[in-house]
Amino acid sequence: DTAVSQTPKYLVTQMGNDKSIKCEQNLGHDTMYWYKQDSKKFLKIMFSYNNKELIINETVPNRFSPKSPDKAHLNLHINSLELGDSAVYFCASSQDGAADTQYFGPGTRLTVL
Amino acid sequence: DQQVKQNSPSLSVQEGRISILNCDYTNSMFDYFLWYKKYPAEGPTFLISISSIKDKNEDGRFTVFLNKSAKHLSLHIVPSQPGDSAVYFCAASDLIQGAQKLVFGQGTRLTINP
Numbered sequence: 001d002t003a004v005s006q007t008p009k010y011l012v013t014q015m016g017n018d019k020s021i022k023c024e025q026n027l028g029h030d031t032m033y034w035y036k037q038d039s040k041k042f043l044k045i046m047f048s049y050n051n052k053e054l055i056i057n058e059t060v061p062n063r064f065s066p067k068s069p070d071k072a073h074l075n076l077h078i079n080s081l082e083l084g085d086s087a088v089y090f091c092a093s094s095q096d097g098a099a100d101t102q103y104f105g106p107g108t109r110l111t112v113l
Numbered sequence: 114d115q116q117v118k119q120n121s122p123s124l125s126v127q128e129g130r131i132s133i134l135n136c137d138y139t140n141s142m143f144d145y146f147l148w149y150k151k152y153p154a155e156g157p158t159f160l161i162s163i164s165s166i167k168d169k170n171e172d173g174r175f176t177v178f179l180n181k182s183a184k185h186l187s188l189h190i191v192p193s194q195p196g197d198s199a200v201y202f203c204a205a206s207d208l209i210q211g212a213q214k215l216v217f218g219q220g221t222r223l224t225i226n227p
Contacts, residue, residue, distance in 0.1 A: 033212070040219070041220055042217070042219055043157070043202060043217040045214055045215060045216075048212040048214065049212075050211045050212050055209060055210045055211065055212040056209055056212050090156050090157070092156070100213065101147075101159040101162070102159065102213060102215060103159070104156030104157045104158070105156050106154070106155055106156050107154070107155070107156050
């Protein structure tokens, strides 16, 4: 009965490969997010979808492409992986509104060799 | 350009005493401020929040204070317990078309000593 789940939890891959991280939420929320926590532990928003529509798109390389097949899912596809993409990626969801809590998934640790 | 800053990377407090975590921000347009707690290998979990129109919000052992003129907020935990040992992130919220854009500080690692 996990609220926000991500798969896989760990991902180790070679430079140049393409990989996907999946996220699902069972909270009935309208909005989902992807965050990146880099080696310096900064947690920064990458994307946000509201009802399957892209709302927030920070200055992220276009090698990163989020896809939202439905309200409950927001997947992150990364093309041509680079060493600098190594990080922990967190998915989150919330209802509409500034005051609403964002619920985070457990994170996916991506290591690019 | 770091809009939300937590200048103390770590803090050590004795069990039973008060823990005070600080956070500064630069953008006066933020709507809400939030504190998240994070254990290793887990995602951040929401702790407490405060609207930009208030100056204090209390929830059990946790109180958040907001000083808008100083662009400063703090989280007080009293009494501190060993289970409070974690990394605490301060975040500021900007609502964009229904999506809550959170800007996080770099975190403060709190250690509660028995």
